[in-house]
Amino acid sequence: MEDVIEVLQRWAEYQKGHPGGGFEDFCRFYLATPKGKRQKDGRLDAYFKKAQPADTDSMFMMTMSRSTLAFWVYMRIALRDTPLPAIEDVMLCSALYHLDESRKTDIINFAMMEISTGTGNLNRLIEKGFVEERIDPDDKRSKLLVLSASGTKALKQCFAKAKMARDIFLADLTEDDKKLVANILNPLQEKHARLAIARKGKSIEEIHQEVFGEKKK
Structure with missing residues (x-):
């Protein structure tokens, strides 16, 4: 009772x-x-x-954004004593780890960062020896980047720390809870990870019209 x-x-x-x-x-x-x-x-x-928030859309986005921000707090704590203490550096090295040898723009877009910020971070990673670059044989005006041996070693240290942060953040969820949320959100992230980059040069009003104009047809 x-x-x-x-x-x-x-x-x-x-x-x-x-x-x-x-x-x-x-x-x-x-x-x-x-x-x-x-x-x-x-x-x-x-x-x-x-x-x-009172409405469902605002509640959904607040839940996602504040969950991400809370996880980033744990990540910053986890990365403090690693060779890559900045989350942005881990994101770029992780992008290179998955893409292998690539151009700067492709790496930055994969990490979903601004070009100016990503370029500055990549240059610092090159200076520190975590990333190596060479002239693109197919386009002499461009350079190809690859994760160095020391960069790979540093990234794997960060992965181990990131797992601890992830374990802490997800400790109260069951395996079924995690599968349910992942199944709901994965199609969303797959779609917008591509579209958000392609739409970076447009205004939010143009993107809004593009999305809801399509739905009205």
Whole structure:
């Protein structure tokens, strides 16, 4: 009976903060805070309650973006004592690890970074000996980059640390939970990992019109 009373109380609290939220939204919200792990209200807790969006799209994107930001905090901690303490450097080396020998633009796009930022980071990685470059035999104006032996060794150290950060972040999820979320999100990331890069030169209004113009046809 106590559990029923608790659910009713939390449902009442949820309705006050989310007047547009339905019962299914409340259930997801309730299950996202397992019993025994709910913290006492404080300034930060109160802020999070107020920051909960009422509409589904905003809730979905807030959940994704803040989850990513939280994971990056763990990653920065994990990488502190590695040869590649900057997440951006790990992303670029990881891109090279998967692409093998490639041009700078392809590496930067694969890592989904801005060209200017990626170029500066790659140049520093070359100076430190983690990345090697040579003239492209098919285009003398271009250079090809490849991860050096020391770069590969450093990256594998980072992978081991990243696994620890990943284990910490996913500790409360079951294998089925992870499979479910991955199955939902993987098609989304596969689609937009390509399209976001192709659309970088357009305004957000142009992209919006392109997407929703297509859906109206």
